[in-house]
Amino acid sequence: MTRxxxxxxxxxxxxWSPYFTARTDALHRQGLSPxxxxxxxxxxxxxxxxxxxxxxxxxxxxxxxIECIQNFVEGVIDIFGAEYLRRPNTEDTERLLHxxxxxxxxxxxxxxxxxxxHWERCPEAWMGQFTRGDKGFPTLILEAVASQDLWVWHAYxxxxxSNNDINVxxxxxxxxxxxxxxxxxxxxxxxxxxxxxxxxLVDGIYPxxxxxxxxxxxxxxxxxxxxxxxxxxxxxxVERAFGVLQARFSIIRHPAxxxxxxxxxxxxxxxxxxxxxxVEDEKEKAADIIDLNEIASTSTVEPSVFTHGDIP
Numbered sequence: 001m002t003r004x005x006x007x008x009x010x011x012x013x014x015x016w017s018p019y020f021t022a023r024t025d026a027l028h029r030q031g032l033s034p035x036x037x038x039x040x041x042x043x044x045x046x047x048x049x050x051x052x053x054x055x056x057x058x059x060x061x062x063x064x065x066i067e068c069i070q071n072f073v074e075g076v077i078d079i080f081g082a083e084y085l086r087r088p089n090t091e092d093t094e095r096l097l098h099x100x101x102x103x104x105x106x107x108x109x110x111x112x113x114x115x116x117x118h119w120e121r122c123p124e125a126w127m128g129q130f131t132r133g134d135k136g137f138p139t140l141i142l143e144a145v146a147s148q149d150l151w152v153w154h155a156y157x158x159x160x161x162s163n164n165d166i167n168v169x170x171x172x173x174x175x176x177x178x179x180x181x182x183x184x185x186x187x188x189x190x191x192x193x194x195x196x197x198x199x200x201l202v203d204g205i206y207p208x209x210x211x212x213x214x215x216x217x218x219x220x221x222x223x224x225x226x227x228x229x230x231x232x233x234x235x236x237x238v239e240r241a242f243g244v245l246q247a248r249f250s251i252i253r254h255p256a257x258x259x260x261x262x263x264x265x266x267x268x269x270x271x272x273x274x275x276x277x278x279v280e281d282e283k284e285k286a287a288d289i290i291d292l293n294e295i296a297s298t299s300t301v302e303p304s305v306f307t308h309g310d311i312p
Contacts (some may be wrong), residue, residue: 001042001046001154001274001281002285003144004281005277005278005281006033006038006042009038009076009080009274009277010034010035010038010169010196012075012079012080013034013038013075013076013079013183014034015071015077016075016078017071019037019158020034020037020038020070020071020072020075020272021034021257022034022037024248032059032060033294034057034061034062036060036261037060037065037068037072038068039058040054040060040064040065040068040069040070041057041068041069041072041073044065044069044251045056045069045249045250045251045267045270045271045274046249046251047250047256048250048251048254049256051065051066051069052062056087060242069267070266072270073266073267073269074266075269076270076273077266077270077273079171080277081269081273084254084272084276084277084280084301085155085272085273085276087153087154087177087183088109088153088184089184090184091110092153092184093184093185093186093198095148096108096109096110097109097186097188097198097270099148101188102232103230104147104230105201105213105230105231106188106189106190106197106265107186107188107190107195107197107198108198108199108200108201108213108234109145109147109153109186109198109199109200110145110146110147110153110154110201110237110238111145111146111147111200111201111202111234111235111236111237111238111280112143112144112145112154112174112200112201112206112212112238113143113144113165113202113203113235113238113239114141114142114143114144114165114244115137115141115142115144115242116135116140116141116142116161117124117139117140117141117142117256117264118137118138118139118166118253118254118255118256119137119138119139119140119161119255119264119270120136120255120256121256121257121258123259126138126160129160129162129253130160130161130164131161131162132162132164132211138161138200139161139257140157140158140159140261140264140265140268141157141158141159141160141161141163141168141171142155142156142157142268143155143156143157143165143168143169144156144238144242145158145174145200145238146237146241146274147169147237148234148237149202149243149283150237150240150241150275151241151276151279151280152241152272152275153278154174155272156168156171156172156173156174156271157265157269157270158261158264158265159171163179164176165203165205165206166204166205166206166306169206175211178197178211183228186198196211196280197211197239198211199211199212199213200212200213201213201214201231201234201235201237202214202235203215203235205215213231214231214233215228215232216228216230222270229279241275243277245272245275246273248271248274248275248278249271249274249275251267251271252267252268266279268274306309
């Protein structure tokens, strides 16, 4: 995260709640600054630092650090959630369709998959509900849709880990806008035939719906092998997004140490929002970079100017 982006978040939180402003107590002693509180939260999210390890560095106790992260994630969701957790609008859909067509998948809106987050402090009474046999420990499931630039367009989190991807899909609001007729219109042609519904790339567990395109298991012909290769390569977008999300925020890669499911959900959603903000910030920085190789140099001297005894 760049410094301007971090300061933008700090300033927005200061306007959102007086908790993230400089205050004094009844004895006129200066309290913790907004930078201290936000730095505490970022260190917990990015490095997975325990709350009781920040006292020596940031002069913040364990209870205050926990209080900071609870208020921080609520503020990030309330302030930036509408923009950075939005579903694709008409402009976004057109851009996604243009990119997908250039990759050989006209009409693709992204790739869909699920990720498990280990819940270390799951109550004993809920262990069976949140534990799946192949995992061996309680988890919470995140369902997400990501595009090639790693932007997360859909996030649904909190389903018990004993479910599989189909059970999560049945509870997910992924197709609610389509059923209500509020989703952006999609028009594309394949083999001179017009289609009006986009689709997602998925793995083999998902049902045989028109909204899903799966790979061909055990392809035999060269045509099927080529399709399977490109489909599996493009479907890795969501896997890459999960990897980058866990690399940026180690708190997600490590077991969740919170008791309340609501706090865990807020942390996950806040991390996804911050991830999308970083993706947008990096794209803006990349657009500002000037490629010197494309600019003609003005210091080039014609070879005919020099004689054999000159040194250029």
